Structure formats: structure tokens, C-alpha cells
Amino acid sequence: MDSPEPLPLTAAAQPPSGRFLAVLLLILALGAALRLVPAPAFQAVGFDEALYRDYAVKLDRVGLAGYPDICALYLEQQQRPEAGAKLPPTRFLYVGCATLWKNLFHRNTPMADPRQPGFAGRDPYLISLKSVSTLFSLLQLALLPLCVWRMLGPGPVIPATALLACAPVPIHMAQHALIDGFFGFWAMLALWLLWESLQRPLPGRLLALGASCAALVLAKENAFFVGAGLGLLLLLANRAGFGKPGKHVWLACGAGTLLGVSSLALLAGGFEAVLAVYKLLVTQASVLPYAIQTGDGPWHRYLLDLLTVNPVLFCFAMAAALGNGWRVPATAYLLAFVGATYLVMCNVRYGMNLRYTTLWDFPLCILAATQIRHWAGTFPGRAVLLENAVLGAACLSALHLYHVLFIQHPLYELASRGLLEALKILK
Numbered sequence: 336m337d338s339p340e341p342l343p344l345t346a347a348a349q350p351p352s353g354r355f356l357a358v359l360l361l362i363l364a365l366g367a368a369l370r371l372v373p374a375p376a377f378q379a380v381g382f383d384e385a386l387y388r389d390y391a392v393k394l395d396r397v398g399l400a401g402y403p404d405i406c407a408l409y410l411e412q413q414q415r416p417e418a419g420a421k422l423p424p425t426r427f428l429y430v431g432c433a434t435l436w437k438n439l440f441h442r443n444t445p446m447a448d449p450r451q452p453g454f455a456g457r458d459p460y461l462i463s464l465k466s467v468s469t470l471f472s473l474l475q476l477a478l479l480p481l482c483v484w485r486m487l488g489p490g491p492v493i494p495a496t497a498l499l500a501c502a503p504v505p506i507h508m509a510q511h512a513l514i515d516g517f518f519g520f521w522a523m524l525a526l527w528l529l530w531e532s533l534q535r536p537l538p539g540r541l542l543a544l545g546a547s548c549a550a551l552v553l554a555k556e557n558a559f560f561v562g563a564g565l566g567l568l569l570l571l572a573n574r575a576g577f578g579k580p581g582k583h584v585w586l587a588c589g590a591g592t593l594l595g596v597s598s599l600a601l602l603a604g605g606f607e608a609v610l611a612v613y614k615l616l617v618t619q620a621s622v623l624p625y626a627i628q629t630g631d632g633p634w635h636r637y638l639l640d641l642l643t644v645n646p647v648l649f650c651f652a653m654a655a656a657l658g659n660g661w662r663v664p665a666t667a668y669l670l671a672f673v674g675a676t677y678l679v680m681c682n683v684r685y686g687m688n689l690r691y692t693t694l695w696d697f698p699l700c701i702l703a704a705t706q707i708r709h710w711a712g713t714f715p716g717r718a719v720l721l722e723n724a725v726l727g728a729a730c731l732s733a734l735h736l737y738h739v740l741f742i743q744h745p746l747y748e749l750a751s752r753g754l755l756e757a758l759k760i761l762k
Contacts, residue, residue: 362493369734383422384513426554446460468517478524483704503734504692557694565588626686646736
């Protein structure tokens, strides 16, 4: 039994039943609770979190007009011989959203002293950064059902949403001042909007697609990975049956990217400043002892890390990749994106980390959901029972691993050694 063909847009737009909505809302509520409850064992301030806080404090003090000075100070400090690799201030969108959050909700809250106990839970800048991470994790979770419904119809909506709601890494990203979950939302949005634009390039969709491409550039330099994946999808669209990549779709992606780069240059003080920041980041990251120790490995390292942290989801997603996933245009589209971005990401020297795979959360959950339904459908008369049983086992396995990795063990960074130690494979 093959996976069901994606429904026409008119069928996919049919209103869901009350029971369907009730189950979906229950799953969304569970996913929201897992992201909002401050349960992780790691309660200190991580290295990256401290740097994001520093940028947020500086931005709050000098404003947008002074942001070139922040970038200039970064270049000055990083050019010193004793300087180690530090994340760059060009990740403006995350820092800017956190600063806006602080001014909206914590304007009168004084900065906490880093030397005092409980600093992470009292400092308005750290609280704002974590709030932004949580908000965009919730937005990603809420957006997923709509994306799945539009791409594949109602069938995979509930299983895909349940898999994302219980996935360990997205929950972890929602509970710390880390940019990767924030970036994953924009990657997911751009990937979905490109699909919609390929089906029917309406002006609103094209504008939203361009805006999401601009947001990716302003969020993180990893936008290059997403751009490579989207570019391949555009090139393959006609032949693979993804849709028609007319000139308006190309223009939306190109104009959005150019807008993001131009805005970043304006904030940083010029294109030369942006290039200098990225050049320093690449140069220094390649000699950073921590990156050398934890960021290297063979091309299949990401496969092993994904298998370690969420084995049931990974196995079903891989089954889709090796089997029926290529038979349906929508799932083939997702597989092509994962494959293209994987090819680029696994070749970055000393730059591999499970945190960077958040841009795959969206496609992997959908692929696993369609494969679970495909497998269950091979048992007529028991399909619903088997689908629910496998889905429940997958979610319980994911929640158990989250508990082990992040509650029993104070894991912050997601390097392979830390994962293996938390699971007692290494002792």
C-alpha cells in the first residue's frame, strides 16, 4: 500500500471534524506544556547564552543606530591574538527580538548581577532571550499542522504534530537562550512557503516567502544551508513535480535574500564589515579547541546523533527516505531539502552539532508520520489501532529520552560525547 496521494487544495481545505480538532488541540497543549515548564537540570548560563545576553544589553543601550559600533567592537576584539571564536553580532534578528521583548515586558526590571545566585532566573535580558526561544518553538509547533494539512491533507496532521510536540531537541531549544530553535522556525516557514508558491504563486505568498528568506539571513549565517536546499528545490521543481518555479518565485527568493543581506550590511556598517565578521568566524572556529574536539566526524555523524536522541522517529523517517517517501511529490520535496542541506552541513570542518539539525525537525516529523501511516495501512482492519500504538510508543520513547538527557543529566551542548555519556554508553 503506497502512501496516500496529497489531496487537492480544495479537499485539503475542508473543515476538520470536532473530534479531530479536540485531539489536535490536546497534542498542542501537551507540546506547549513541555516547552513552558522550566524542567531542565542545566540551570546555569551557557557560553552562547552569555554572549547573546551581552549583545542584547549593548543593543538596548545604543539602539539600532549604534549597532555598527557593536560589530566594530567585535571585529576589534576578535582580531587580537588571544581571542577565541565567539558567535557574531550579525545574528541580529534573535538579539533584536529579545531586546524588543525586554522593553515590552521587563522595562522596569533591573539587570541582575552575574555573580549572584539565581542570576539566570532574574536577569531581564536572559529571561527575554529564553522567552523568544520558547515563543518561536510554540509558533513552530502551531504552524506544523497547517503546513501538513496543506501539503498532504489531514491524514498525517495528528501524528506529525505529536512527534514534534514530544521531540527532545525542540523542547530543549525552547528552554534555553539558544538561537537554533528560533532559526528552525524560519527555515520551516521558508520551506513551506516555497512549496505553496510553487503550487500557486499568489502575491501574498510570494511576499511572505521573500520576508522569510530575509529573516533567515538576519537570523544566522546558517541561512546558507537553507538557501542551498531551497535553491535545489527550485531547480528540481518542474522535473520532480513539486510545482512550477516561475520567474516570480525566483524573484521572491532572490529579492528576499538581497533584502536580508542589505539590511544586515546596514546594521553592521557595510558589506565589508559583514564579510569581515564571517571571515573571522570561519577562521577562528577552525582552530577553536572545543570545535576541534566536538565538531568533527564522518559524513554520517548526524545520522548517528539523530538516532541517539530520537531513535523511533529517525528510523521511520529513514524508512520513508529509502522507500515510499519519493513516490509522493510533497514528501519527495522534503526529502530533497534534507538531502541537499545534509550534503552541505556534513562537510563543514569542525562545524557539526546536533543543534544545527533543528531545520530538519519539520521534514523529519512529517516523513516519519507518513511512514507510520503507510506501515499501519498494510494491516487492513487494524490500521488505526497499529498507527496509534506505534505513535504512542514513539512519543513515549522521545519523552523518556528527553527526561534522561535533559532532566536526569544536565546536558546543555549537544555534542556526541555528552549524548553518549548521558545514555551511559560512555562512562
